[in-house]
Amino acid sequence: MENLIKFFNSTVPLSEKVISLMAGMFVYDELKKGAYFVKTGEYATEIAFLETGIVRAFYVNNEGKEYNKTFFSAPSIIGSYASLISKQKNNVAQQALTDCKIWKASFHEIEKVSEGNFEIERLRRMIAENYFLSNEKKELEMAMLDADKRYLIMQEEYPGIELRIPQYHIASYLGISPTQLSRIRKNRSL
Amino acid sequence: MENLIKFFNSTVPLSEKVISLMAGMFVYDELKKGAYFVKTGEYATEIAFLETGIVRAFYVNNEGKEYNKTFFSAPSIIGSYASLISKQKNNVAQQALTDCKIWKASFHEIEKVSEGNFEIERLRRMIAENYFLSNEKKELEMAMLDADKRYLIMQEEYPGIELRIPQYHIASYLGISPTQLSRIRKNRSL
DNA sequence: AGCATTTCTTTACATATGTAAATGCGCAGC
DNA sequence: GCTGCGCATTTACATATGTAAAGAAATGCT
Numbered sequence: 001m002e003n004l005i006k007f008f009n010s011t012v013p014l015s016e017k018v019i020s021l022m023a024g025m026f027v028y029d030e031l032k033k034g035a036y037f038v039k040t041g042e043y044a045t046e047i048a049f050l051e052t053g054i055v056r057a058f059y060v061n062n063e064g065k066e067y068n069k070t071f072f073s074a075p076s077i078i079g080s081y082a083s084l085i086s087k088q089k090n091n092v093a094q095q096a097l098t099d100c101k102i103w104k105a106s107f108h109e110i111e112k113v114s115e116g117n118f119e120i121e122r123l124r125r126m127i128a129e130n131y132f133l134s135n136e137k138k139e140l141e142m143a144m145l146d147a148d149k150r151y152l153i154m155q156e157e158y159p160g161i162e163l164r165i166p167q168y169h170i171a172s173y174l175g176i177s178p179t180q181l182s183r184i185r186k187n188r189s190l
Numbered sequence: 191m192e193n194l195i196k197f198f199n200s201t202v203p204l205s206e207k208v209i210s211l212m213a214g215m216f217v218y219d220e221l222k223k224g225a226y227f228v229k230t231g232e233y234a235t236e237i238a239f240l241e242t243g244i245v246r247a248f249y250v251n252n253e254g255k256e257y258n259k260t261f262f263s264a265p266s267i268i269g270s271y272a273s274l275i276s277k278q279k280n281n282v283a284q285q286a287l288t289d290c291k292i293w294k295a296s297f298h299e300i301e302k303v304s305e306g307n308f309e310i311e312r313l314r315r316m317i318a319e320n321y322f323l324s325n326e327k328k329e330l331e332m333a334m335l336d337a338d339k340r341y342l343i344m345q346e347e348y349p350g351i352e353l354r355i356p357q358y359h360i361a362s363y364l365g366i367s368p369t370q371l372s373r374i375r376k377n378r379s380l
Numbered sequence: 381a382g383c384a385t386t387t388c389t390t391t392a393c394a395t396a397t398g399t400a401a402a403t404g405c406g407c408a409g410c
Numbered sequence: 411g412c413t414g415c416g417c418a419t420t421t422a423c424a425t426a427t428g429t430a431a432a433g434a435a436a437t438g439c440t
Contacts, residue, residue, distance in 0.1 A: 061334045069333075082326050085319045091330055121311050128318035129275045135325045136272050140281055142332075143259075143365070144251040147397095167418060175333070177398055182419050337427095356387060367428055372389050381440105388435070395428080403420075410413085 001026070004049045004103050007075045011126050018119050025110060026103040031055075031096040038080045038094040043087070047079035047107050053100030054164060058172070059092045068173040070138070071097075071165075073158050078102070081131055097165045147176045148184055191216070194239045194293050197265045201316050208309050215300060216293040221245075221286040228270045228284040233277070237269035237297050243290030244354060248362070249282045258363040260328070261287075261355075263348050268292070271321055287355045337366045338374055 004026060005019055014022075026049065031037060037055060038044055055072040057080075069092060072078050083090045084107045114120035141150055151174055155162070162170060171181040194216060195209055204212075216239065221227060227245060228234055245262040247270075259282060262268050273280045274297045304310035331340055341364055345352070352360060361371040 059330060059334060067333055069329075082323060086323055116308070118306070118308050118311060121308060121315060125311060125315035125318055128315055128322055132318055132322040132325060133272060133276055135322060135329065139259075139325065139329055140249060143257055144249060166416085178418075179399080179420085180397060183397090186419080358387075368388075369390085369429080370427060373427090376389080384437100384439080386435105386437070388433105390433080391431085393429085395426105397424105397426090399422105399424080401421085403418100405418075406416095408413100408415090410411105 001028075001103065003051050003075055007049060007077075008123065011130065012119075012123055014123070015119060018117070018123075021113055021120075022105075025105040025113070027105070029102050029104050031100040031102060033096055033099050035096050036093060037078055037096065037102075038083075038090055038092070040090050040093045042083075042090055044080035044083035044090055045107060046104050047077060047081075047084065047110070048102040048104035050074045050076045050078050051101040051103060053102075054097045054161065055094055055100060056097050056165075056169060056173075057092050057094050066172060067175070068169055071158055071161060071173065073161060074100070077127070079107070085128075097169065142175060147174050147180065148188075150174050151181070151184055151188075191218075191293065193241050193265055197239060197267075198313065201320070202309075202313055204313070205309060208307070208313075211303055211310075212295075215295040215303070217295070219292050219294050221290040221292060223286055223289050225286050226283060227268055227286065227292075228273075228280055228282070230280050230283045232273075232280055234270035234273035234280055235297060236294050237267060237271075237274065237300070238292040238294035240264045240266045240268050241291040241293060243292075244287045244351065245284055245290060246287050246355075246359060246363075247282050247284050256362060257365070258359055261348055261351060261363065263351060264290070267317070269297070275318075287359065332365060337364050337370065338378075340364050341371070341374055341378075 001023065005014075005022070008014060008022070029048070031053065037048065038057075040060065050072050052074045054074070055076075055078050056068050057070040057072070058066050058068045060066050072094075078094055080090045080092060080094065082088075082092070110120070110124075114124055141153055145153070151170075154170065154174065167181060168178045171178045174181065176184075191213065195204075195212070198204060198212070219238070221243065227238065228247075230250065240262050242264045244264070245266075245268050246258050247260040247262070248256050248258045250256050262284075268284055270280045270282060270284065272278075272282070300310070304314060331343060335343070341360075344360065344363065357371060358368040361368040364371065366374075
């Protein structure tokens, strides 16, 4: 729980009051490797703080192929943010790639306590902005850089992740086939 | 100016007080076709309401090729949102594709008046969320759908835009070459 | 109206990357 | 220590899409 507070505080400093409010909203839980935190086609209701572990967000195209959109590496917030704020169904599933420790909360409750609470409203604004920025960053990278460079950036962004999850998840994240990732790795090491 | 108020009100209803606050912050201006509202490498300071016209947001890769990231078709908000909230340099330029009428404001001033103003804070949160959602939507479309389908969606999202801007801008938006767009259009009409 | 410029389409060709399948490697469990 | 299974790499091949260039069409300017 201290980790959660610390994590939020690194976005905006929070008052004692807000901290104790939040403390009541989050409960501890675990995700086994392979378990889903969010499933496609459902309405998201929960958000969680990922204390340890790795989660992937991925979508499936009409041919049934999976694409990894994001990795969440602790400490981080998980939950289908898009579905929560739009009240639409998820298009993106979230699945644990390792065993995970999480603290989850009902998003609806968070919305309720932020009614009229300036501080939480501001926290939510900053969270929205951060999501926006990291999406934007990934989008630009995907579009401007070749897979080579994206691979490099991925390694900086998620240090050590390659040791913890299979290569084909990385390939999917980079938007290329495992075959192609292999070719890149081969060239890299020449 | 009424259009501006109407536009913001369609996100969250605003009080008289906030409306008059805003009225003082936005001033009328125009952009000639081809003019830039935002240039790459600079720090954004302004935001604007696009009352009439079309603006494109685009980035340039290291080979000097341009990619259109978004079209803004009035009524809409323009300005390098990412740069404004991150206080980093722009990676994305914004250029008028037709003559435009705009109402611009200093983002810094907006930030100042939202200090402690719950309503504006909430407006900003919702704007951030909307930006996030439209980015997310585009990202999923780009990744899950082929250019065919994206072309269709583009036509729904920006009705009539094809009559107002050159084809190669559309191609660039779809992430394909003009040649390829031509091929798609040809197949479409069979 | 006529010329010039811009835009769109088409062709021919090159190539990057995906798919499929075979091989190789390493770790886990017995 | 052996066996099997999951994962990574490699090979061969197919193909979608980009590039370049030429031609056609449209637009705009004087």
